[in-house]
Amino acid sequence: MSLKFTEPHVIRATYRIVTPMFIGDAEQKASGISPASVKGALRFWWRALMWGKIRADFPDDASALKCLHCQEGSLFGSSADKGNAAAFTLRVTSNAKAATLSSPQPGIIYLLGQGLYRNVYLRPALALDATLKVELHINSKTEKQTQADYDVQNEQLVQALFALGLLGGLGSRARKGFGSLSIESLTNGKDAVAIPKNVTELTTALSSWKCTVGLPPFTAISSQARIDVATQGTKPLDVLNKVGEEQQLYRSYGQKGKVGKKDAEQNFRADHDLVAKIIDDKKSPSNIPDRSVFGLPHNYFFSSTKKKADFAPAAKERTRRASPLFIHTHQFPDKKVAVIQTLLPATFLPQGDNLEFKVGSSVKVLFNEKTMIDWQVIHTYMDRFAEKVRVL
Secondary structure (H helix, E strand, C coil), rough: CCCCCCCCCHHHHHHECCCCCCCCCCCCCCCCCHHHHHHHHHHHHHHHHHHHHHHCCCCCCCHHHHHHHHHHHHCCEECCCCEEECCCCEEECCCECCCCCCCCCHHHHHHHCCCCCCEECCCCCCCCCEEEEEEEECCCCCCCCHHHHHHHHHHHHHHHHHHHHHHHHHHHHCCCCCCCCEEEEEEECCCCCCCCHHHHHHHHHHHHHCCCCCCCCCCCCCCCCEEEEEEECCHHHHHHHHHHHHHHHHHCEEEECEECCCCCCCCCCCHHHHHHHHHHHHCCCCCCCHHHHHHHCCEEECCCCEEEEEEECCCCCCCCCCCCCEEEEEEEECEEEEEEEEEECCCCCCCCCCEEEEEEECCEEEECCCCCCCCCCHHHCCCCCCCCCEEC
16 A cells, blocks of 8 residues: 655745844854754744734733743743644755955944954854745644644744744844844745835735734733834945944943044933942932833943943843844845834833842942833934834
């Protein structure tokens, strides 16, 4: 008796690497892109898209989170208890090779941060303008699944791949516009998914993401989310540099009244004065720096006194709070480039977590974050771009 085999259901996506990708192995060598890196990014965007849909069906966040974790485990796999395998096998191929990077422009240097650049690049990167191909080989429907549930899971994976290629990236500083992935093609079995060709089509594509749920407990699409095309151009790094210069001018206090070659705006003089006072008086502050909303930790250095201060979450298992602002450098099919900025407000720190100032090696000033975060600080930054287009 002969057996007849059929090809499993396959979802395929092709991406263009638009900006240098700082990704690598355990030794931080830019040797390639692992399936684990892609799977992690897909998990993130799946959660971000699914929260609003799930939360709308439950009376509180706790119940919705349990449902979310259950669905995530059945789709992406889980190590809890005896664990279960993912509902798909992921394959990755790319022609990306280690890049030879030229000296960065000032705005690029600002976005890279001191972890990646200090007069020289501190880590190698994969070159821009390479391709990444992702294949998800979907497992057969289980006996417990209906065909409708199986189809829903497949569509959720399609949407996660779609979001990654419109708003996301891979590697270090992906939230700052590096390692950006622009989706070029996406097929669900034999069905092709339409890829936005311009800003108008991008707006239409994201319209289904509109959500009515309030502030989420983790980074996700909600009624408070905002997505803008900040600026457009023809060269990815030139356009990203423009955004970096604008953000630096908005956020930085400057030195000797200057930020680069421009007059310092000193929009956050109060932050500067607050930290200076803490260093001098060693007293507990009454509020936190306004720029904390961009993410933590914050490191302060006063060139006039050579004094330093660090501001970060106090919990040993949580010393960082990632930025809620995602910068994505996107290339449309006609090669025009846009920088897309996505703001995803969420609970800033878990309830009960403290924040701390560290001044030198001995002084610690602790207090609770409570409701001190002002999301308008980021909205004001996003409003600075005269040519911005609101897409969500």
